[in-house]
Amino acid sequence: MTPEAEARQTIDSMLEASGWQIQNYAERETDASFGVAVREYLLQDEQQADYLLFINAVAVGILEAKKEGMTLGGAMQQAERYHASLPDTLTTLLGCPLLYASSGIETYFQDKRDPNSRSRTVCTFHTPEALRDALAPRSLRQRLKDDLPDLKQGNLWDCQFEALGVLEESLTESHQRALIQMATGSGKTYVAVSSVYRLIKFANVKRVLFLVDRNNLGRQALREFQNYTTPDDGRKFTELYNVQHLSSNIIDDTSSVCITTIQRLYSMLKGATEFESDEEESSAFEQETENAQPQEVRYNSDIPIDTFDFIIVDECHRSIYGKWRHVLEYFDAFIIGLTATPYPQTLNFFNQNLVYEYRHEQAIEDNVNVGYYVYRIKTDITESGSTVAEGSYVVRRDRETRRLTWEQLDEDETYTGNQLDREVVAEDQIRTVIQTFKDVLFTELFPGRHIVPKTLVFAKHDFHAEDIVRIVREVFAKGDDFCQKITYQSDRPEDLIRRFRTQYNPRIAVSVDMISTGTDIKPLECLLFMRSVRSSGYFEQMKGRGVRTIKPEDLRSVTGDATAKTHFIIVDAVGVCESVKTDSQSRPGKPSTTEPNGPPDRDPNQLIDGVSQDQVIETGFESQSYEQAATVIHDFKRFINEHIDELPALQILCERPGAQGTLTEDKLRELEEALHQHSVSLSRESLWMAYQRRSPENVHGTAIRRTDLISLVRFAMEYHRILEPFGATVKRNFDEWLEGKDFTEEQVNWLDWIQEYIATSLEFRISDFEYTPFAQRGGVARADQLFGDELEDMLTDLTEKLVS
Numbered sequence: 001m002t003p004e005a006e007a008r009q010t011i012d013s014m015l016e017a018s019g020w021q022i023q024n025y026a027e028r029e030t031d032a033s034f035g036v037a038v039r040e041y042l043l044q045d046e047q048q049a050d051y052l053l054f055i056n057a058v059a060v061g062i063l064e065a066k067k068e069g070m071t072l073g074g075a076m077q078q079a080e081r082y083h084a085s086l087p088d089t090l091t092t093l094l095g096c097p098l099l100y101a102s103s104g105i106e107t108y109f110q111d112k113r114d115p116n117s118r119s120r121t122v123c124t125f126h127t128p129e130a131l132r133d134a135l136a137p138r139s140l141r142q143r144l145k146d147d148l149p150d151l152k153q154g155n156l157w158d159c160q161f162e163a164l165g166v167l168e169e170s171l172t173e174s175h176q177r178a179l180i181q182m183a184t185g186s187g188k189t190y191v192a193v194s195s196v197y198r199l200i201k202f203a204n205v206k207r208v209l210f211l212v213d214r215n216n217l218g219r220q221a222l223r224e225f226q227n228y229t230t231p232d233d234g235r236k237f238t239e240l241y242n243v244q245h246l247s248s249n250i251i252d253d254t255s256s257v258c259i260t261t262i263q264r265l266y267s268m269l270k271g272a273t274e275f276e277s278d279e280e281e282s283s284a285f286e287q288e289t290e291n292a293q294p295q296e297v298r299y300n301s302d303i304p305i306d307t308f309d310f311i312i313v314d315e316c317h318r319s320i321y322g323k324w325r326h327v328l329e330y331f332d333a334f335i336i337g338l339t340a341t342p343y344p345q346t347l348n349f350f351n352q353n354l355v356y357e358y359r360h361e362q363a364i365e366d367n368v369n370v371g372y373y374v375y376r377i378k379t380d381i382t383e384s385g386s387t388v389a390e391g392s393y394v395v396r397r398d399r400e401t402r403r404l405t406w407e408q409l410d411e412d413e414t415y416t417g418n419q420l421d422r423e424v425v426a427e428d429q430i431r432t433v434i435q436t437f438k439d440v441l442f443t444e445l446f447p448g449r450h451i452v453p454k455t456l457v458f459a460k461h462d463f464h465a466e467d468i469v470r471i472v473r474e475v476f477a478k479g480d481d482f483c484q485k486i487t488y489q490s491d492r493p494e495d496l497i498r499r500f501r502t503q504y505n506p507r508i509a510v511s512v513d514m515i516s517t518g519t520d521i522k523p524l525e526c527l528l529f530m531r532s533v534r535s536s537g538y539f540e541q542m543k544g545r546g547v548r549t550i551k552p553e554d555l556r557s558v559t560g561d562a563t564a565k566t567h568f569i570i571v572d573a574v575g576v577c578e579s580v581k582t583d584s585q586s587r588p589g590k591p592s593t594t595e596p597n598g599p600p601d602r603d604p605n606q607l608i609d610g611v612s613q614d615q616v617i618e619t620g621f622e623s624q625s626y627e628q629a630a631t632v633i634h635d636f637k638r639f640i641n642e643h644i645d646e647l648p649a650l651q652i653l654c655e656r657p658g659a660q661g662t663l664t665e666d667k668l669r670e671l672e673e674a675l676h677q678h679s680v681s682l683s684r685e686s687l688w689m690a691y692q693r694r695s696p697e698n699v700h701g702t703a704i705r706r707t708d709l710i711s712l713v714r715f716a717m718e719y720h721r722i723l724e725p726f727g728a729t730v731k732r733n734f735d736e737w738l739e740g741k742d743f744t745e746e747q748v749n750w751l752d753w754i755q756e757y758i759a760t761s762l763e764f765r766i767s768d769f770e771y772t773p774f775a776q777r778g779g780v781a782r783a784d785q786l787f788g789d790e791l792e793d794m795l796t797d798l799t800e801k802l803v804s
Contacts, residue, residue: 176334747787
């Protein structure tokens with residue numbers, strides 16, 4: 001058989017699988033089936049089309065066949081020439097606008113009606129039913145170009161409005177793939193839902209696939225669709241269109257949006273009738289290895305290539321250029337990728353069509369994200385490992401059964417820091433890190449607080465997470481609810497995530513990969529890394545768990561002593577912020593190897609080192625924290641310079657000529673509100689921490705009152721060399737004012753209460769004697785008895801001295 005004949009045989013099989021009946025020209029009966037492909041159809045000037053495609057006996061397309069190995073550009077030119085040579089007597093639909101070229105290995109397709117019509121690669125041939133639907137008066141690409149109305153911003157954030165606008169520009173130019181990079185927490189999914197609504201309503205898109213890498217992100221996406229209020233109609237998205245979150249391997253014909261995992265979709269293409277939902281709880285994308293072979297995909301007539309018009313890939317930073325690429329390329333659909341951290345391979349998959357880029361730094365400036373500080377904990381065993389001496393009794397823990405066996409070492413056993421929590425578990429190393437974290441929590445990390453902030457600990461694996469949870473509970477002397485493991489092995493992890501997000505407990509969650517990407521937990525204020533990460537993109541995703549903003553009242557509902565989320569803290573216990581990272585790497589799962597006999601065997605047992613004692617080498621904020629602090633301080637000074645003419649509090653504090661009146665609590669409140677409106681990073685707590693990071697030797701105490709803004713402004717303008725709480729300044733001024741004056745002990749007590757009141761309220765009026773603590777001690781009448789006629793003059797003098 002010639003190569004040409006072999007190619008024809010393959011093409012015949014592909015057409016038949018797609019629902020076409022094959023006929024020879026001499027025996028043609030184009031009305032014998034809904035879709036008919038006639039071989040070697042005679043055209044004008046004695047030309048022959050390899051195949052002419054008919055739907056309901058009407059010609060709709062031309063297919064030119066080539067042998068395997070031949071490029072198809074010339075074949076498409078040939079199909080175009082044949083299109084111009086159709087018999088005048090031939091009945092066509094819309095001028096027979098569909099062109100194919102195929103070698104059985106490659107297939108090109110073109111709809112001549114498309115704006116700037118160009119051919120594209122398809123996996124196989126469309127079904128006759130799909131082509132009938134596609135052959136509406138105008139093609140999908142025509143509708144995308146002409147029918148999407150001007151976008152109105154409405155309640156879209158600026159970054160969302162911009163992203164949606166440039167995405168639609170890309171679609172009007174018929175770019176098959178587009179990538180949106182937006183910082184975590186900036187509303188990528190909301191952009192996607194907004195886009196889907198406009199595509200379905202205005203461009204008459206048939207069905208959209210929303211693809212996620214694990215089920216909890218699918219449920220999160222479903223909630224986004226359910227909660228989305230359409231901007232023009234006012235109804236919920238799901239009141240207008242069916243959204244199906246697949247729990248079986250059957251796509252509902254009435255669904256406009258289908259949400260599923262790549263794992264389930266692959267099983268469906270393979271023809272599986274069922275798929276265990278447990279298999280969707282772990283991330284197929286994150287467990288992919290760098291050298292993973294693409295999954296083989298064969299045509300499934302139950303799921304033709306035209307099942308979806310659009311595919312939206314959530315968290316696609318590493319999901320679609322390796323193992324799962326063929327699953328996506330099976331469909332003839334527009335592909336839109338959403339990510340915060342694209343890899344170079346991701347950009348290549350999307351043909352470098354990065355339509356929008358919105359980075360973390362810009363998101364911080366726009367109050368969409370919060371920044372972070374890095375606090376380093378170094379311990380001896382973490383850095384250098386340890387040696388368990390000969391003769392020591394140790395425990396071995398079986399990795400599979402967790403069975404413990406005791407043995408006495410007959411020689412020294414030395415291990416490195418890299419072996420920790422894999423081959424060796426040094427319990428005192430874990431305990432030392434957790435104890436140090438507890439010791440600095442309310443002094444250096446979150447000064448002035450007493451409730452443990454919502455904290456996420458990243459562990460190396462499930463065994464490591466189990467050890468950390470147990471030790472956290474011991475160190476903090478708390479019950480099980482205080483600290484919970486949230487991994488794929490947890491019972492109902494989705495419920496645990498919901499409780500972690502919305503309830504008081506757990507305060508601390510320990511996870512491996514499950515909450516590393518995508519999962520939205522806005523109240524998080526602290527990330528504790530007890531595992532290293534070699535991938536730059538994955539590390540950015542993990543940091544992204546902390547960047548999300550949250551309304552102050554929502555934060556206080558789970559963390560009562562918090563005022564606002566202005567930043568988050570990374571506690572680095574393994575040097576993860578210092579290590580060199582790559583764009584891709586092998587991820588946990590089955591290790592990749594180039595060794596002919598596979599990876600080397602590993603000891604099935606872990607050594608439990610209960611002998612070595614760890615000690616802290618170093619603690620403190622890292623250089624990244626200095627950079628973040630400098631950014632906040634620069635923004636604060638810029639705010640002062642830009643708003644000094646409009647805010648009376650700044651005019652008074654900066655001693656501007658013409659400043660009127662005295663500083664009052666109302667003026668200070670106006671300043672605080674303006675700062676918050678400008679940036680969440682300019683809260684007094686955030687500013688205080690920034691100055692502590694930049695100039696720790698010049699900062700005393702912590703900010704606890706609104707009046708501490710006075711100290712911050714004066715320090716920023718270099719009127720004061722030391723930044724201290726305003727109450728401390730008032731107390732020092734009070735002691736100076738009191739010096740040399742002759743007052744009784746009761747008078748001094750009353751004056752001390754007055755200075756404490758002024759430290760909070762900036763002034764003191766005679767009527768204030770009616771409040772605590774004065775009212776219980778006789779109020780204004782007793783004050784008159786103590787200080788006589790000089791009372792009012794004394795209060796004026798004292799207030800001026802204390803607030804100056």
